[in-house]
Amino acid sequence: MTNDIAVAAVARPGAAQNDESAFVILTLADQLCGVPVLAVRDVLADQAIARIPLAPREVAGNLNLRGRIVTAIDLRERLRLPPRADGAPFMSIVTEQGTELYALLVDQVSEVLTLRRAAMEANPPTLPRIWAEHSHGIYRLEQRLMVVLDVERLLQIDIAAAA
């Protein structure tokens, strides 16, 4: 049922050299973003998500990943983007922090890119604060710009502010 994309297979063999990093590329409200491939355990589509009452608004709910409970974080909510249209498809990127699993809900996962580390640029000073706080830097790809997301920061949800 689940449309798992085997991340390792997508990555180009022998791609990641010492001075290169591989990223899972995703879109969030038309913005291209990247997550380091090493931080990604699974990519899922069409998952049933059980909502959790009284949870912070970023927490979309729980999902069952082969018998493990995964907390789903909606990155649109997390980055204060407009909500997805009802019934619009989404995908999740599962990542592990400590012993906990989290699923980052995104609009679309497209590919894995290997990029030279030196090519990453610092965040422009005009970047909105919410983006700047959760980004490592920017890559200029041929067509578009890609924001490298800081997964660790994304999972640090301020409970007081969220409630």
Next chain:
Amino acid sequence: MDDLIAEFLTETNEALADLDLALVKLERTPDDQATLSLIFRLVHTIKGTCGFLGLPRLEHVAHAAENVLGRVRDRELIATPAVITAVLTSLDRIKLILSGLAANGSEPTGDDAACIAALELAASGEPAESTAPVEATAAEPQQAEQPAGEVATASQTIRVGVDVLEELMTLVGELVLTRNQLLQISRAEGTNLFTAPLQRLSHITTDLQEGVMKTRMQPIGNAWNKLPRLVRDLANETGKKIELDMHGQETELDRQVLELMRDPLTHMVRNSADHGLETPAVRRAAGKNEAGTIRLNAYHEGGHIIIEVADDGRGLDLAAIRAKVLSKGLATEAELAAMSEAQVRHFIFRAGFSTAAAVTAISGRGVGMDVVRSNIERIGGTVELTSTAGVGSCFTIKIPLTLAIVSALIVKACGERFAIPQISVLELVRVGGVGGTAATIEQIGGAPVLRLRNQLLPLISLGELLRLNENGAKAENTTVVVTAVGSGMLGIVVDDVYDTEEIVVKPVAPILRHVTMFSGNTILGDGAVIMILDPNGVARSAGVSSARDQKASSSRNLQVARSDDGIALLLFRVGGQSAPRAVPLNLVARLEDFPRDKIEFSAGGAVTQYRDKLMPLIAMDDGAIEQASEGATQPVLVFTDGERSMGLMVSEIVDVVHDRLNIELGAARPGLLGTAVIAGQATDVLDTSYWLMQAWRDWFGTAQGPQARRRLLVVEDSDFFRQLLVPALAAAGYEVTAAASAAEALRLRDGGLELDAIVSDIDMPDMDGLEFARRVRGDGGAWALLPMIALTGRGAPADEARGREAGFSDYCQKFERDALLASLRQCLTEQVLM
């Protein structure tokens, strides 16, 4: 097999493995005193326990080996390879006998003369060229029996890392989930090919789950083992006399629960010692025993563990709590006045609440019972408190056997499903149904309540509380789940109730920990992830405090109080009196009706033949015999202790009642403890010991009567031997304190332990018995004049002389129970005469 034998086998096999290594080491370095002492002690312990358990073959071989080693230790013999070979051969013989013991539960027959002769030869220091043939004869039967024996003894226990067990438990949890999922699918599909194998899989999974749970079980004694020391230190710091009384140490619970209970228990014991118990002066003034008692009791009850922490101290000071509640503004005076005592007491579980007048180093800093309560609630448990001013307090903790898998009720509210742990569900009430038979929810100022029998039950709508109805989901409110929270009850209104299901509890993610209404989450059989509700958290979030559930609480407290609600008492009548007399039922071994013509009168009084022995019969009242002779049979209360029995003749056995034994009037005459109100009637309570003494002068082992219990200290390094000796001495009427080393014993002395006599082992690591005796005698401490009895396995006159020189009053063979008791009696009588 006898537990003692099984334990002995395990311990001895470990010792033998150590011995093999140590002996080989000794052969290489014959001068290594440390190794030699170790070897000697191990062999000595084996011999001592064999003697105690009545295993003569083992004892003789071990004794011969010990003699050899003793001479080596005293440098009268050199540990030549020949000597070592002789000892190793004897160890092989011991192993052989042990394997027979393991297989049959008793020593196999056989002749050890050759083996012992070889050892004696070695001990005499002769060149041991004869060891070779002995080895050959000893080896022969060994070859045949060894393999079977090895298997039988080696596979009794195995050490496994905790992480391996945790991993297993996680896997079993996953398996249970998958099983549930399969069963769900199977139910939906109807009967098909898979149904039967699935059933089998289901059963095996359940068995496996139970098996794995068993591996994680540990006796609660493990969480208690630090308490005696703690209590002793507290007693010193506070200048109180405290006795710690522990029951049910062997009660097993999941090690995860055990770990989490360790701190709350320690805190509660600390609290009892500091707040609960009074100083000796106060206790004396109140007419109580100077030494206060803290009683710990653990037992299983319906899938839960009950732990009681009770003290016989001053009880909770309700006035102080009320004052504190007022000063903290937790309730108004009017509210307080309306509260039951139980509710007032419950305030001590509030954060920052301490009634200790002075902040001591021990407790009273305002971190206390609230932390205890939240710790206990975190593992899904509850804590209750009963207390009587001047008599004591009792905390009753109820916790689940395990945290990993619990039974839960699945409910639905506004289309979402939740699990409520079965432990807190009291009952389910259907409401609002058609036909008028169901109860209805009523409103008081917008607050829903339910009339449940004679109480008003506060209600909470789960849908509203969790704000599930915001997006239009309609609440149907069909069922009230009545749950136990704190000292009261709370009704949780839900739309629907499904089944109960065994769920695997998984902790919630850290970012959800602030939602205290959930204690975890789980995956159901259909793969859905649902939240587990914590009824205590729900009550707190809803602002249901003790002020609102007061009416509900009173009935529950009745239930809770049951545990210390008294004992079973046997009521009987004597002579022509109408007032019944009582005796605690557990003291009575049996009730008999003897035919009148079977009672004979001999020189000393009435006797009867009972179970092939003569049993003395005592009349409680001179008139009793005549009165009773009206009937054809004579009712008799039979008391037994070991081999001895005695019968107490009464005229009529009335009833067995369950009541508090609270003796209010002292006894006017011997044979009665006093008068108590039992079942609403003034009743004389029997002084059992007086009547036992009438029948057998030496019923209590000494002729001194029960009130003069002599206090003994047993110093013995072997756990096993200590466990044998302490109950044996206690059974003989002594009050026994045990110390595992001489150093510990000296600490007890410095801690002010009062004694009548000391029994000490000679061979102990670090400080041996001789040194200990010198220290006791020489330091001029409190014990300097006490009788000291040395326990040894070696009865050589030279040893005895050395012992007396060091200060021992007498020398006893370690494994001769009767000789030791005789020696104790003699020493203690001499002391009285002095």
